Amino acid sequence: MATLEFGLDFWNPIVCITAFLVLIAGTYLLRSRGQKKYKKGTAQTQIFLSGEEPPSVEQRHIKAHNIYWGFFQALKGYYDPTIKAHTGIINDYIIWFTAIATATAAILFIVG
């Protein structure tokens, strides 16, 4: 029931979960052997920024538009035309539809 056999391979989620549980148990064991002097609610739990005052709560959270900034910069050549093609204008959607339907019909005529 749990084992999925396909082609030359198989997949069993129960084996995978068991492996995860063993890993978690090992990690917990390692953690339990660590430093026990941690105290909640003391300076140990305060944010330390080289002596600077930490920013406010709102500013501390990284906003969605800042995430993967480098990725978008690196792929600017792809993103600029792709985003530009998404005009949001319904007339353009129908032009795409007409063009792709025509191209598909042409392929079927030529190739068979």
Next chain:
Amino acid sequence: MDKLITHSPILIIAIPLLAAFLTPLISRVNEKARDVLVITTLAFVEFLVIILARDIYANGIHIYTLGASSPTLTIPEQYMVPVRIILEVDAMSIFMGIISATVSLAAAVYSLSFMKEETGRDRFYTLLLLMIVGMFGMEFTGDMFNLFVFLEIASISGAALAAFRTRFTDAVEGGFKYIIISSAGALVVLFSVGIFYAQYNLLNIAALAQVIQYTMLDKIALALLVIAFAMKLGGVPLHMWVPDTYAAAPAGITAMLVVSSQACMYALFRVCFTLYGVTLNMATVGWIVIILGMLSMFVGVTMAIPQIDIKRLMSYHAISQSGYMLLGVGVGLAVLGNPEALATYGREAMSGGIFHIINHALYKGLLFLTAGALFYRTGTRDLNKMGGLGHNMKFTSIFFIIGALSISGIPPFNGFASKIMIYESVYRFNPILAVIAMLVSIITLASFTKAFQSAFTGPQLPQYKDVKEAPRSMLIGMGILASIIIFFSLFPGLIVGWIVYPAADALINQAIYISAVMGG
């Protein structure tokens, strides 16, 4: 019970249709009674779908002829061809029926709270039930003209539901775009039906499949049908309406729009495999479907990452995930004429793609419901304005994690099971396609990491300090889908053996579909 099973194909369509028109009447008497009627109707439909599925897996295709002395009497006496309306439910049709029934039930339960503050809920539930009628009709019908009729029913009610909250301008715009592209698609489908009728005097799919000759006109009809359904399912480059409509619709309706798009994908597969089958050049059409799939996967996921509107982000992922299904089934179509390749990897690729359809309906439905819960509590879809919501919305966070890990193909979730079937089989067809599919999965994980980090993690923001968890009915709706995802994740072998392989075989074996109606 036997009578119930015999009549279940028409009951699955007729009961929600009747309930749709009863809803506004009962609503005038008591709103609670209306809610009970809607949920009871959908629960009963789910029950009917399950008993019909069991019967189909045990006894094969289920035929229902309307107006005949016996539901199985497909061709009247003194006639050579079927002339009545016929519902033909095989393992692929009922597979889609299971998806529609389950997601609709979860979406309706969820909508009880989500739509509580809205006016005109009697019309909302009428439209919701009509949309369900349209989806089931598309999945069960055995003739091309009724496919068009049910496509129209699903499209018109879907557009009205997408635009339901008219106070939001983007909702009206989304609904307008949906009705325009749906009308264009439906007109093209009707034109193709006209081409078939003009040539063969037939509308029944099985009867048409028996005589179709792949003439020049048939090629035109095929191109139009493939592209019309590709646009309705959101395949790139015909996908641009998807984020506009999905993002603006109420969350429960967005989950149902996903299933409605999948019903169009089913129609595409039905046309290619059953209507045309071996008459067409499978390699050419297969590659057209594969290219649509690859474009959808790649453009969908790369357009998802920059989004800051959580529902637009998820909408682009819906496009991307449709690509996996098109890729898997497209590979099966491309090798349909090659029995050795079909047996070695074609059937597995198709099964992976079909398994991904149900997985996608579940986890994408769940993700849209979590996005709706966030909107319900914060009043925004903008990820830039969210943060730290996991502190107060713990259940929603857990449901989001389940959906996000599943869509990203992380083991042991069900998304991984279907994706690995696709990777493994597609690799043997063309390794480059499999590598791109894996890359897309990695980018999907990156995108959902961003969404999770932006909405749920981080310090508790002052404006959301008093935010509460989503209401109970919304949690129940999300819980239904999350529970099924976990079940599918734990027992993929059972699900694939029980419903996925029969569905793939139903598409491959065109002759069985034809003989069920035409005899012989």
